[in-house]
Amino acid sequence: MSGSGNRPLVAVTRSSLPGGALDRLRKHADVVLWPDDDDVPAAGVALRDLARGADAVLAPYAKVDREFLEAVRGSVRIVALPSAGYDAVDVGAALEAGVMITNAPDVLHETTADTTFALMLLARRLLFPAARDLHEGRWKRARFDEHLGLDVTGATLGLAGYGQIAQAVARRAAGFGMTVLHSLSRTGTTDLSTAVEWRELLERSDIVSLHVPLTPETRHLIGAAELALMKPTATLINTARGPVVDTEALLRALDDGEIHSAGLDVFDVEPLRDPKHPVLTHPRIAALPHVGSATEATRARMVDHAVDNILAVLDGRPPLTPVPELKERG
Ligand SMILES: O=CC(=O)O
Numbered sequence: 001m002s003g004s005g006n007r008p009l010v011a012v013t014r015s016s017l018p019g020g021a022l023d024r025l026r027k028h029a030d031v032v033l034w035p036d037d038d039d040v041p042a043a044g045v046a047l048r049d050l051a052r053g054a055d056a057v058l059a060p061y062a063k064v065d066r067e068f069l070e071a072v073r074g075s076v077r078i079v080a081l082p083s084a085g086y087d088a089v090d091v092g093a094a095l096e097a098g099v100m101i102t103n104a105p106d107v108l109h110e111t112t113a114d115t116t117f118a119l120m121l122l123a124r125r126l127l128f129p130a131a132r133d134l135h136e137g138r139w140k141r142a143r144f145d146e147h148l149g150l151d152v153t154g155a156t157l158g159l160a161g162y163g164q165i166a167q168a169v170a171r172r173a174a175g176f177g178m179t180v181l182h183s184l185s186r187t188g189t190t191d192l193s194t195a196v197e198w199r200e201l202l203e204r205s206d207i208v209s210l211h212v213p214l215t216p217e218t219r220h221l222i223g224a225a226e227l228a229l230m231k232p233t234a235t236l237i238n239t240a241r242g243p244v245v246d247t248e249a250l251l252r253a254l255d256d257g258e259i260h261s262a263g264l265d266v267f268d269v270e271p272l273r274d275p276k277h278p279v280l281t282h283p284r285i286a287a288l289p290h291v292g293s294a295t296e297a298t299r300a301r302m303v304d305h306a307v308d309n310i311l312a313v314l315d316g317r318p319p320l321t322p323v324p325e326l327k328e329r330g
Pocket residue numbers: 082083084085086108292293
């Protein structure tokens with residue numbers, strides 16, 4: 001134990017966290033936060049230094065690679081992610097280094113489904129460029145054909161993946177009178193959604209919404225070939241992970257009229273800081289800064305989840321939600 005006295009030490013790779021979980025953690029452990037309010041490096045020496053000597057790390061969206069895990073080997077027993085996705089973690093290296101990895105399933109799907117719908121409306125109805133015109137003094141009254149988007153109500157929605165988030169999206173789609181298809185899932189047809197082949201989903205959907213984890217198999221799941229299969233009136237929504245879409249191919253497809261619009265909450269590199277980046281200036285892309293789960297209650301629940309996992313492991317109990325690959329060890 002490397003905190004003061006006999007107290008364990010927990011490193012947090014952010015300068016602040018929502019909710020009361022930090023206070024709860026401080027009752028049991030010394031806590032060191034990332035000291036800089038401006039930015040956290042994606043990975044590297046600074047993060048390794050922060051975590052060195054710690055017993056546990058609470059790591060929202062931090063890159064937990066082999067180098068990091070080797071550097072903290074022997075001291076850190078658990079890296080707890082407050083997110084559902086754990087694509088930023090080298091799980092194989094964690095297994096070798098004897099470091100438990102936990103994520104936070106079950107707490108953010110409803111909020112992320114809300115964000116998915118927000119993006120559908122912002123992108124397909126062209127509400128995002130309309131708001132941009134308003135804020136930048138370009139609202140005109142002369143034209144009656146300005147800011148005309150496509151309807152979301154009554155559209156055919158194709159869900160790639162059919163986990164908790166996609167199912168929460170399907171529940172909302174019923175209220176919008178949508179026909180819902182899904183693919184790339186072992187789940188068969190349900191009351192809310194019909195299972196179809198991937199190609200059929202791409203060809204039939206007015207809106208394609210991505211709800212798959214980022215894995216080697218899903219990297220660039222949407223590339224030039226898939227975009228070419230989609231309708232020229234289709235909207236692509238990505239609240240999953242940036243690299244699931246080939247961004248260059250998406251930009252080309254939008255410019256060539258192969259699809260209508262796109263709504264993106266996630267990007268190849270985050271944070272995306274260049275306001276001139278084509279995905280931020282494109283008139284048919286609605287973009288948000290990875291806020292899928294960003295409500296006060298949901299983010300607090302996510303952190304609570306991570307703290308519960310840390311306290312369990314520090315207490316010698318099994319973690320509540322080890323990532324599936326480490327369930328045996330948990
Ligand atoms: O991006 C959100 C998550 O993985 O929880």
